[in-house]
Amino acid sequence: MMKQFNWVGSEKNFVDEPTINNVGPITVGRFGGNSVSGSNKNEDGCLVWIDEENDWEFAMILDAHYSAESAELVIETFTNKKAEIVDVLVPAVKKDFNKVLEHKILHIFQGEECLQACREVKGETACLIVVRKAQFVWWFSIGDCLLYLHHPELAALGQYQLNQRHFYEWVGQVNTFELDVPCYSTGTRELRKGSNHLFLTTDGLVECPGDPFSTPDKIFHSGTELSCEDMVHSLSRTIQDHHVRDSTTILTWKVDVSKEGCIPSNLK
Structure with a gap:
């Protein structure tokens, strides 16, 4: 049975109230900021679908401004298109997996119904949309939400961040998909053998006063041995x-991979 969850800050803002929930393997952390610092609303949002039987997770995180209406619209749009997306995710991974996913997401965002709304x-x-299927992770990023991956082999080389933050990209009243050439980024990575820790966040975490988590190594430094729930609580x-x-x-979870990842030919 598929597990699912969605939320928008206009429903409950969690100002002064850090809250943690688990949806299958995914830990969801929500915090609306401190009222004493001036926070009085929350315009974030998230969507989670999990199919353990077919070995995939679909996670979306949103950071709206001016109002939460755009986040509400994107979540409603994808909820209505859920069956179409699931049809892409259920079959076994093929070489065109990332291309089919990208085509499907673009078809949704560029549809006249979505554009008009x-x-x-x-x-x-x-x-930011992230899909994990088998030993691969794929993402579709509009704007400045962040995706990190922690694995010991990658951390030893200083590699954590998967996507690049891009400012002045949005969906909504100002809409990248209204441009002659829509602007977004996408990518695919093979997960390494062992425990892979995926971590999505909006920018409140990395732009916190004092910069406690301004770089990904700081985020994972105190949490690599913790459960996802305990890590989010600490953050x-x-x-x-x-x-x-x-x-x-924050949306975060760990994926155990049994298949050996690519290594240099001289080390085989």
């Missing part, structure tokens, strides 16, 4: 103590 909302949102407590104003939403 975006023209009518107040504000716009950054949007949330720290940014609350640092009087963060901006909201922070």
Whole structure:
């Protein structure tokens, strides 16, 4: 049975109230910032679908501004298109897996129904979509939400961040998909053998006063041996103590991979 969860900050803002929930293997952390620092609303959002039987997770994180309407619209749009997306994710991984996913996501965002609805909302949102299937992770990124991957082999080389933050990209009233050439980024990575820790976050975590988590090594330094739930609790407590104003939403989970990843030919 598929597990699913969605939320938008307009439903409950979690100001002064860090909250952690688990949806299958995914830990969801939500914090609307500190009221004493000026926070009085939360315009983040998230969507999670998990199919353990067919070995995949679909995770979306959103960071809207001006209002939460754009985040609400994106979540509603993808919820309505769920069956189409699931049809892509259920079959075994093939060489065109990433291309088919990208085509499907573009088809949704560029559809006239979505475009027209975006023209009518107040504000716009950054949007990061992450899919893990078998030993691969794929992402589709609009704007400045962040995706990290922690694995000991990669951490030893200083590699954590998968996507690049891009400012001035949104979905909503200002919409990248209204441009002559839509602007977004996408990518695919093979997970390494062993425990792979995926971590999505909005920018409240990395722009917290005092910069406790301004770089990914700081995020994972205190959490590599913790459960995802304990790690998110620690991160949330720290940014609350640092009087963060901006909201922070986190989706994180660990994936165990048994298949050996690519290694240089001279080391085989």
